[in-house]
Amino acid sequence: MSAPPLPPATEPADVPADESAVRIGALVPLTPPGWVEAGHHLLAGLELGVSEVNEAGGIAGRPLELVVRDTAADPRRAAAAVDELAALGVAALAGEYHSVVARAAATRADALGMPFLCSSAVLDALTEQPTDQVARLAPAQSHGWRIYADFLLAEGHSRVAVAVEPSLYWATGTRILRDRLAAHGGGVVELDARALSPEPLCDGLVDSRATALLLLVGQPEPAVPIVTSVRRDPRLTEVMIGAPAGQPEFAAWAGSLGGDGAGIPFLRYLPERLGPLGVRVGAALRERLAEAPAFVAFEGYDTVIVLADLLRSHGVERARLAESWPAVDVEGTRGRIRFSRTPGINVRQWTWAPVQVVDRDPAEPARFRVRHTG
Template sequence: MSASSSPVRVGVLAPLSRPGWVEAGRHLLAGVELAAADVAAVGGVGGRPLELLVRDTAADPRRAEAALDELDSLGVAAVVGEYHSVVARAAAARADALRLPFLCASAVLDALTDEPTEWVARLSPPQSRGWRIYAHALLAAGHRQLAVAGQPGEYWASGVRVLRKALDPHGGTLAWFDADAHSPEDLCDRLAGQPATALLLLTGFPEPAVPIVRAVRRDVRLADVLVGAPAGQPEFAMWADALGGDGAGVPFLRHLPERLTPLGERVAAALRARRGGEPSFVAYEGYDALTVLADALRAHGTDRSRVAAAWPHVAVEGTRGTVRFSRVPGIGVWQWAGPPVQVVDRDPAAPGSFRVLRGKPQAE
């Protein structure tokens, strides 16, 4: 096979086994694979087909680093994907060290790298932006005393800092309860003794999130306490399957606009046909990530340094708007500055449907 007809290899990272969020990983991969099929339908990259080399991170940072090393040795032009923030952080650091372009699709941790890098770009909004919007939605709804059922971890700790920073100017408070140290029933007892009007779940799913939600919903003392999940767990069918009506009315963040672009509408229909269900925002992020990368490869070539140099010149119509990367204060990677952010919940009257409680356009 000649070099001109050999495949352009692209690495894909996604959590496809436990303890990773497997459903999110499958949505991410579905979006990437659909985009790859669309790239193939228009002649690939300069007449060359794309070859996806998919690697399961299983929510393990060390596994992601090993995958980057392997993909580097296999000669990929770039890597896309990942959902879990701590995994994406490890992947971004390794990609920077290898001088391997990495387009992060879904992870939100602000500090994706310790130092600014030219090699990494990101589609999803930084946690400081999304969680600030979430906090403002709670404040607008009258919730100033919050409680958190949380677990240790860099992602959760970062989220708490964002929430506190948003609450402080408004006299808001946030009480932390260790979800690993207390049973769901004990958490309910402690919450009943607090002035908090909302309990935020900063935990893994299904454990301990599901038993905590069930315990709160069944405790008459907590009938007026709002349950929230800013990290987005209620977006996925597994949440509704596990909790049914108990999982409705739980506000969460998702990265969708009020209306998809015409491309987004077509992609939505194609993903529904492929998966037999409604695509999540993570599927659109996967589609957009590979679409943006393919455009960069066509316009600037497959040399890694050229791909990395292309990030500030990207202007690609995606499923949720036009993607452009820039330098955002406090963020060390090339960042899509205006991805859409919504605060949404499942409708208590129809848990299979969503209600937009607060929406933000791309230009916030």
């Protein structure tokens, strides 16, 4: 089965590309079933980074250009986009939010000898084999989700239920949680969110005797109906709801759920306090997005800053860029970025971006509270 046709780049079709430009291919989910809101935040960060690089003189006097392709959360579409972007002569690839999609893109980039800086995907096994082509900014899932499990234990939740959909990403997250909780005498009960509608799922949650329910499901469906049902069930008033993958970070969550969406802890990859660069970039992102930027937007910005530094220092030849990940030493919005070989991770990894467990304040759902730091 062939992949669906790829959309054009974001520049208008009647405007020719600048042949003098240094081009970066950007992989972003911009249409369903991709998480479109996350894609827009990621793209806003990438675009802001490119704009600021060009305002500062570009790459040795050449403009930096972003060539955007919509992955729509489809691994085959992402792999096809990597082929197309390689043929267009981009110097490197950037972006992607969905872990399984990023894995397909990373595998194809490795096969083609294409440098790829993954912005947001966290799946540990981003590639099956060690590669010098791929680097990643986001913390690996095993790192962030262990921190989330430690938060659960500190809050007294050792018996946890997960509402889960079939996915390599969700299955891996469940395993991480189970292993961490089991080491402290706890356990995980799985509730199949595909087989159970919200009301029977609530029944299963009652039977499980779990004190917390984690949403390992898509947003808004079925996450929003599940939250609404649990909040309305008088048997479950003491059950904490959590969403380690970050669904409550985005404005649409609060828009759909209102106060019901508050008090649901999630993972966020920001420091407790941003430095001067992070504050400045955060203000620019807020203006560009017309809402508070999610951490994903900062990941997009940092991706461009890292690639621009490499392109200035090492040129645009792909093989040389891929060899230069260990030379990265850049001040990003969330700390100093350097890449290393991390045990169990087959790509170059920033070890680590800051990790928080955060929720929306029930007293003021537009405000975030830091509940735990890793």
